[in-house]
Amino acid sequence: MRKSAMLLGTNIEHAKSLNRRVVLEAVRRSGSMTRADLARLTGLTAQAVSNISLELVEAGLVLEGARRRGQRGQPATEISLNPEGGFAVGLSLGHQALSGVLVNLAGTVLATESHDVAKRVLPLDRLTDEMETLVQELLARAGLARGQLWGVGCGLPGLVRDGVLSVETSSTAERLHYPLAETLGRRLDLPVFAENDARAAAIGERLYGIGRQAQHFFYIHFGFGIGGGPIIAGEQYRGGSGGAGEIGHMIVKPGGRPCNCGNRGCLEQYVSLYAAAEAISGADRSPEDVPVRELAQRMERKDPLLLGWIRDAAPYLRLAIHNIEIMFDPETVVLGGSLPETVRNALIAETEPLLPAVYPDSRPRLPRLVRAEAQDMPALGAAALPISAMLQPSRDLLWKGRGAGGQALNLVQTVLGAPLGGQAGSL
CATH class of the missing domain: 3.30.420.40 (ATPase, nucleotide binding domain)
Structure with a gap:
């Protein structure tokens, strides 16, 4: 008989750790805020926000700055993220x-x-x-x-x-x-x-890129193959075995090219650095021998082999994005990774317009497909x-035994209850 998962309770220190991270994340996203603003934004009491902000200042994570004037009473002090924290x-x-x-x-x-x-x-x-x-x-x-x-x-x-x-x-x-x-x-x-x-x-985009505007997005990453990272409600979604987002093995052409996963017609056989390199490598080179900079050079001189790959790859990428939207309903899909920017832009242009959305947003805030903000996002x-x-501020903090490391190494870890005391691994 399969052993059921153990449901574990919480204690006040786990709740404190979550609240501290909620306050810190609000400050990080907003730049600078008064304690009254933080209380309204987070739903915490003014006293709780005051106590937490003092702890964060003591830990060197936030700074107390200018006083906001123009209101009745004593001017309120704004707090902001300490970049050197x-x-x-x-x-x-x-x-x-x-x-x-x-x-x-x-x-x-x-x-x-x-x-x-x-x-x-x-x-x-x-x-x-x-x-x-x-x-x-x-x-x-x-x-x-x-x-x-x-x-x-x-x-x-x-x-x-x-x-x-x-x-x-x-x-x-x-x-x-x-x-x-x-x-x-x-x-x-x-x-x-x-x-x-x-x-x-995808986690980088959540912290430093599109995550400032979107809570639900899907990141498509061009490595030598192609992969994905779903961010749902501001948190990374890993799936039951940690393999969520492996879109490189999404079948887009049944009975198509064989893939090393054992299936045929997988996306990365048509849309990836490998597929682009294969299109230009010729008979005397392996795709692995083609440097990324050669793709940029060929794009600059409008090489017909590379342009042909872009035309052939776009319909498969368009189909993959359609499937991603159906499964995850993201606010936007982000395209990034190691593909040279000029090649990526040409591929996006060829891929648009996308297939009709099954559940279109009546008031979209973002385009359905956007470019990653930084080339070095990986x-x-x-x-x-x-x-x-x-x-x-993951809800996992509320469960005993989740993310518990060893002994806390410093004041920052003590304040945030972070799982860095002696544990190496993945998130």
């Missing part, structure tokens, strides 16, 4: 490159670095060597000590579950399961979070993993 590193393993960013709490990029890597970085210990080196270089560029980081996030192609990266071996019937988050976390002596690159980029999204783990 926390720092994180994001690492993104893309096609032939490992890139990294170091950001502050506001998402401002303080340092960037990129290393060229072989098309397959094996053994995997070498990948963690490269990642460790990149983190050290980013810290040196930003002039920060390792202890100032909240953690490191890693955006990785393929299957990532609980911080474990699964990769194919020489035998397609076997997969190697590598505890990347645990291994890198032990080397750096820092919390490390690992996530599929598409879902990491790395920014990876950096958002440890920050999101600390800041996101």
Whole structure:
């Protein structure tokens, strides 16, 4: 008989952690607010907001600033996010490159670095060597000590579950399961979070991009394949086994090209960096040997092979977006990833107009399809993993045992009840 899930209660400290994060998220989204504004926005009492804001000031997460005048009584003090209240590193393993960013709490990029890597970085210990080196270089560029980081996030192609990266071996019937988050976390002596690159980029959009305007959106990520990340009610949706959003294996042409997942006609066989590279690689090169910059160069000179791929890919992308809208009803769909901006823009232009919406919004605030705000969103999204783990006001905080780490490392973690005390893995 299947064991049922255990329902666990809450206690006052879990509720306090949630309320602190709710207040902090409201400040982050709004820029600066008075305590009275926060009380109205969050539904908390004025006394609760006053107590929480004092705790956040003490932890260095918010700043008390100018006084708002023009109203009766004493002028109210505004509080705002302290950008230097926390720092994180994001690492993104893309096609032939490992890139990294170091950001502050506001998402401002303080340092960037990129290393060229072989098309397959094996053994995997070498990948963690490269990642460790990149983190050290980013810290040196930003002039920060390792202890100032909240953690490191890693955006990785393929299957990532609980911080474990699964990769194919020489035998397609076997997969190697590598505890990347645990291994890198032990080397750096820092919390490390690992996530599929598409879902990491979606979290980046939630914090720094379209998430400022939309609570429900779907991020489509061009890596070497193509993946997706659904954000529902402001939170990442992972699904029952952590595989939600794997649109690369959505069948868009029954009986079409064979895919390594065992099916035929999957989206990424027609719409992906791999598919674009395959269209221009010729007989003497593998698609894996085609650098991303070549796509941009060919787009600039209007290469007929690349333009042909765009024409052929657009109907499949249009169909995929239609299916995404039916399943998730997002406010908008965001297109981003490693595809050069000029190629991405041409693909969007060819894909529009989209198929008719089944449930059209009578007062849409956003276009149905938008471009990602930042080209380096995969790395920014990876950096958002440890920050999101600390800041996101998830209802999971109300359940005992969910996200409980080890001993709290500092005042920030004590105040927010964050799961960073000794746990490495995925969100």
